[in-house]
Amino acid sequence: MSAPLLDVRGLVTEVRRKGRGWTPVVDDVSLRIDPGEIVGLVGESGCGKSMTAFSILRLFPTPAARVARGEVIFKGRDLAAASPDALRRVRGGEIGMIFQDPSTFLDPLHTIGAQIEEPLRAHPFPGDRRARVIELIQQMGLPDPEAMVRRYPHQISGGQKQRALIATAMACSPSLLIADEPTTALDVTVQAQILSLMRDLRARSGTAILLITHDLGVVTEMCDRVYVMYAGKVVESNNTRVLFRAPRHPYTQGLLGSTLSLETASRELFAIPGTLPSADAMPSGCRFAPRCPIAQPACAASAPSLEVVDDGCAACHRLALTGRNVWREGAA
Amino acid sequence: MIEGIDLARDFNVSLGLLRGKATLRAVDHVSLHVAAGETVALVGESGSGKSTLGRMLLGLLPPSAGEVRYEGQPLRALRGADWRRYRADVQAVFQDTSASLNPRRVIADAVAAPLRFNLGLGEAAARQQAGELLQRVGLDPAVFARRYPHQLSGGQRQRVGLARALASRPRLIVADEPVSALDVSVRAQALKLMIDLQAEMNLAMLFITHDLGVARWIARRVVVMYLGALVEEGPAARVFAAPRHPYTRALIAAAPVPDPERPRPERLLRDEIPSPLAPPSGCRFHPRCPLAQAICKTRVPERLVLPEPADANGAGERIVACHFASETQES
Numbered sequence: 001m002s003a004p005l006l007d008v009r010g011l012v013t014e015v016r017r018k019g020r021g022w023t024p025v026v027d028d029v030s031l032r033i034d035p036g037e038i039v040g041l042v043g044e045s046g047c048g049k050s051m052t053a054f055s056i057l058r059l060f061p062t063p064a065a066r067v068a069r070g071e072v073i074f075k076g077r078d079l080a081a082a083s084p085d086a087l088r089r090v091r092g093g094e095i096g097m098i099f100q101d102p103s104t105f106l107d108p109l110h111t112i113g114a115q116i117e118e119p120l121r122a123h124p125f126p127g128d129r130r131a132r133v134i135e136l137i138q139q140m141g142l143p144d145p146e147a148m149v150r151r152y153p154h155q156i157s158g159g160q161k162q163r164a165l166i167a168t169a170m171a172c173s174p175s176l177l178i179a180d181e182p183t184t185a186l187d188v189t190v191q192a193q194i195l196s197l198m199r200d201l202r203a204r205s206g207t208a209i210l211l212i213t214h215d216l217g218v219v220t221e222m223c224d225r226v227y228v229m230y231a232g233k234v235v236e237s238n239n240t241r242v243l244f245r246a247p248r249h250p251y252t253q254g255l256l257g258s259t260l261s262l263e264t265a266s267r268e269l270f271a272i273p274g275t276l277p278s279a280d281a282m283p284s285g286c287r288f289a290p291r292c293p294i295a296q297p298a299c300a301a302s303a304p305s306l307e308v309v310d311d312g313c314a315a316c317h318r319l320a321l322t323g324r325n326v327w328r329e330g331a332a
Numbered sequence: 333m334i335e336g337i338d339l340a341r342d343f344n345v346s347l348g349l350l351r352g353k354a355t356l357r358a359v360d361h362v363s364l365h366v367a368a369g370e371t372v373a374l375v376g377e378s379g380s381g382k383s384t385l386g387r388m389l390l391g392l393l394p395p396s397a398g399e400v401r402y403e404g405q406p407l408r409a410l411r412g413a414d415w416r417r418y419r420a421d422v423q424a425v426f427q428d429t430s431a432s433l434n435p436r437r438v439i440a441d442a443v444a445a446p447l448r449f450n451l452g453l454g455e456a457a458a459r460q461q462a463g464e465l466l467q468r469v470g471l472d473p474a475v476f477a478r479r480y481p482h483q484l485s486g487g488q489r490q491r492v493g494l495a496r497a498l499a500s501r502p503r504l505i506v507a508d509e510p511v512s513a514l515d516v517s518v519r520a521q522a523l524k525l526m527i528d529l530q531a532e533m534n535l536a537m538l539f540i541t542h543d544l545g546v547a548r549w550i551a552r553r554v555v556v557m558y559l560g561a562l563v564e565e566g567p568a569a570r571v572f573a574a575p576r577h578p579y580t581r582a583l584i585a586a587a588p589v590p591d592p593e594r595p596r597p598e599r600l601l602r603d604e605i606p607s608p609l610a611p612p613s614g615c616r617f618h619p620r621c622p623l624a625q626a627i628c629k630t631r632v633p634e635r636l637v638l639p640e641p642a643d644a645n646g647a648g649e650r651i652v653a654c655h656f657a658s659e660t661q662e663s
Contacts, residue, residue, distance in 0.1 A: 044515035159604045187377035188542065189601045192586035196600055214515065217588025221596060241592045258520035260545035261589045262572055269549060271520035275485060 003076070005176055005208050006033040006056070011070035011080075013048070013055045015062070015279075023279050024068070026051050027232040030306075035175065036206045038199075040223035040240070042213055044255075046276055047229040049212045053178050055080075056210075057091050074176070092119040096169030096207075100181035102161035106153040112137075112164045113149030119171040136167040139204075141197060159190035163197065173205060180212045195221055216259050220244060228252050231277050231287040233303075238312025248314040248322045250292045257327060270327060286317060294318050294326045333536055334389055334422065334504055335365040338398035341384050345609065356608050358384040360560040361398065366504060371530065371537045373551030373568065375544060377583075379608050380557040386506050386540045390424050420450040423497035427509035429489035433481040439492045440466070440477035443499055450500040465495040469525060487518035491525070498529065504536040511546065523550065544587045548572050553648055556580050559608055559616045562635070566650035570640060576652045579617045615655065627655055 013026035026048040033039045041049045054060050055067050056079065072079040074095065079087060091097070099105050106115060113133055120129045137145040140163040153161055162182060169177055179198065183191035195218065201207050211222055219226055220240060227237040228249065236249040247253045257270035274291035277283055283290050289299040299317050306313040316322060341359045346352075359381040366372050366389075376382045387393040389400055391407055400407045402418050410418055426432045433442055440462050447458040463473035469491040481489055490510060497505055510526070511519040527550065530537055541547050547554055547568065554568040556577065564577040575581040582601040601620050606612055612619050618628035636657045638650040 044517060157604045187605065188544075189377065189582060189586045190604050191588075192600050195588075215588060216516070216590035220590050220592045220594075221588045244590065244592050255516055256590065258517050259590050260520075260523075260543070260549045261591070262544055262548050262584060262587060269520055269524055271524050272517040273521075275487065275518070276515070 002034060004032045004073075005035045005037075005075065006031075006210070007071075007073040008032070008052075008056065009071045009073070011052065011055055011072065012068045013051050014066055014068045015051075016064040017280065020280055022066070022068070025065075025232055025279050026055060029070075029229070029232075029234050031227050031234065031237070033176065033208050033210055036202060036208050037225065038202060038209045038211060038223050040211050040213060040219040040226040041229065042216065042219055042226060043229035044214060044276060046231075046279070048232040049229050050180050052229070053097075053180050053210060053212050056178060057095060057097060058087060059091065059097065089123065092169070092174075093123040093172045094174050095176045095178060096172070096174040097178040098162070098165050098169050098180070098182050100184050102158070102165040102185075103153060105165055106161055108153050110152075111149065112151050112153065112156070116164065116167045116171055119168055123172050125172065132171065133167075136171060137164075139170075139201075140164070140167045141193070142167075159186055159193060162186060162194055166194075166197065166201075170201060170205075170207070174207060176208045176210065177201070178210045178212075181214070182211070183218065184213070184215070191218075198222070216244075216256065217261060228255070231282060232279070233287060233315065234306065234313075235288065235316070236312065236314040237306075238310065242311055246310060246323075248309050248312070248319060249288075249316050250294060250322060250326045251288045252314075253322070253325050254291075254327055257325070272327075286315075292326075294321050333366060333368045333403060334538075335363075335401045336385065336389055336395075336398065337363050337401065339363070339385065339388055339395045339400070340397040341381075341388060341393060342396045354609055357611070358560055358608060359388070359395075360611075362557070362560075362562045363398075364389070364555060364562075366536050366538050368503065369534050369536055370553065371539060371551045373547035373554045374538060374540045374557065375542065375547045375554060375583075376557035377542060377605055379559060379605050381560040381608075382540050382557050383508050385557070386424075386508050386538060389538065390422060390506050391418065392424075416450070420446075420500040421503045423500055423502040423505050425490075425493050425497050425505055425507040425510045427512050429486065429493045429513075430481065432493060433489060435481055438478050438480055439471075439484070440473070442481075442492060443495045446496060446499040462495075462499070465499055466492075468498070468529070469495045470521075471495070485518075487514055487522060490514060490522055494522075494526065494529070498533070501533075502535065504538065505530075506538045506540070508540045509542070510539075512541065512543065519546075526550075544572070544584060556583070559605060559611055561616055562651070562653060563617065564650070564652050566640060567648060570650065576638065576650060576657050577617075577654050578621050578623050582620075582622075615653075623656055625655070631655070633657075 008031045011029045012024050014022040014024050016022050029052055043049045056072050067080050116133045116136055117129050134145045137148050142148050142163050183194050223240050225239050226243050227234050230251045236252045254272040285300040285302050286304050289295040304315045304317045306315045338361050340361050343356045345354050345356045347354055374382045388395050443462040443465050444458040447453045447461050466473045471491055511522050539550055551568045554571050556564040558579050564580045603620050614630045615628045615633050618624040633653045633655045636652050640650045
């Protein structure tokens with residue numbers, strides 16, 4: 001097996017809350033991405049999936065956040081220990097990043113062409129920058145590249161903005177693209193186009209993608225492997241096929257059961273009881289225990305660690321019972 | 333029970349200081365009805381006019397053309413007690429509960445208000461019933477009654493919105509993307525609650541959503557809109573299994589399905605939804621349609637009523653607005 005492109009080990013990211021000090025929102029997360037792989041990071045809001053992604057490049061939306069512990073090994077170097085200058089060379093160079101709302105990340109005062117060119121100026125680029133910009137615009141499926149270079153963000157549609165943002169992220173041919181909910185703000189027919197574009201990029205340039213999403217449908221359309229997060233922790237990971245066919249963590253099982261799709265013909269919709277815990281009132285032991293149908297006293301006593309099971313990993317004290325859907329069978 | 337006949341709604345849009353104004357037709361001659369106890373899903377992408385249509389049925393927005401009828405009576409003609417009855421009978425639930433609940437009032441007051449004003453209950457009786465309603469939507473009044481909206485989670489606020497809508501003992505709920513802001517596990521809870529209450533109170537529901545999975549699950553009849561126009565309507569099970577309009581077909585193909593074994597549809601729709609300020613001529617879908625012919629550019633397609641196999645629960649006929657609807661049985 002080749003060396004992983006990105007190897008995150010024991011990452012702990014904390015945010016500072018008024019009067020409450022530093023609280024971990026990403027707690028001991030490890031994940032691995034191989035070259036050319038598309039890996040999904042899924043979970044509900046507040047589970048820490050976006051913060052995990054931000055931690056990789058230390059690009060936090062707020063100054064009140066820090067990587068407290070852990071390693072982020074990218075191509076053999078630890079980004080968590082890298083200097084701000086070294087990190088700046090990686091951002092937009094070897095690692096590109098795109099976000100949910102492209103309008104927020106495109107500068108309204110600069111043309112699309114100038115913004116796609118910016119990373120080519122910031123990083124060493126040997127060729128003709130202008131030609132590269134045109135080439136990128138064509139690759140992204142944007143119409144009329146010569147005119148597009150001169151457009152401003154307000155003159156193009158939402159889907160075109162996301163394509164332009166992907167062009168800026170791909171400008172320096174990164175080996176890893178981090179995509180945080182890249183299609184959540186888009187209509188479904190446009191979402192399908194953008195997802196197809198990202199698959200093409202991987203096929204053509206071998207770019208690995210870390211895809212952060214709450215949409216399990218998007219995961220199955222895109223990802224080779226998936227990590228499922230709950231309350232700041234990875235609870236399960238596996239390749240996509242196995243994870244969807246035979247999930248082993250009770251949370252994953254419940255999440256899949258409560259997802260509606262066009263194939264959900266019956267009236268049987270499952271809902272996980274209870275609510276997500278908040279970061280400053282985390283249950284002790286297993287964080288899913290208060291909502292879990294097979295929890296026993298031991299689950300609240302200690303936090304389960306990830307164990308190898310069915311080609312993947314799951315963090316559950318009662319893996320012996322999770323070969324079947326624990327919600328359907330009930331407590332044993 | 334409620335009926336929108338040939339509804340249209342224009343908005344005046346300012347194009348900027350020097351370029352003057354333009355008229356945007358958000359809904360272009362759409363008819364829609366909801367029968368007592370029925371659930372209809374209104375689906376479409378952004379700019380399809382689905383929310384505008386919902387707001388016209390709620391009486392929140394007067395139509396530019398056409399009329400809304402409640403129990404056969406034009407809304408415009410409703411006066412006095414009839415108008416108040418309509419206002420109580422037809423209730424709304426919105427997506428953004430942080431905007432539709434007053435941040436300075438505790439939630440018991442938010443739920444009690446319609447009890448006092450629509451049903452004329454006294455303060456004590458209203459408070460008592462508000463507590464019962466909160467209980468009914470799964471919020472313990474002892475814990476939640478005195479809380480402010482910001483102290484609740486999104487799912488809890490949506491329950492308050494639902495309790496408030498139910499307070500007037502409505503017969504129809506127009507729900508505009510009520511679960512779109514909620515996480516998967518919370519969304520499932522909210523949807524289950526809505527259908528339980530619906531069955532219990534024999535409510536009719538117009539469920540506006542961009543999420544086809546939700547529409548498929550909740551509704552017996554589905555109406556698909558594109559750029560202000562109705563493109564297809566029919567029994568939900570049939571429309572999703574065998575869509576007849578090329579747009580409906582593309583929409584269904586584009587929806588991601590959480591099943592890794594399912595082959596990915598290869599054909600994608602090109603381009604994006606055109607600006608409603610300058611909708612395409614003829615059939616509005618023609619610039620993106622894989623089947624478009626010359627006639628589609630020039631003539632607006634008629635609403636074609638197609639025979640539908642007899643359906644046990646009688647969810648009605650299929651309506652397709654496409655010049656080639658009779659030929660599009662198979663894709």
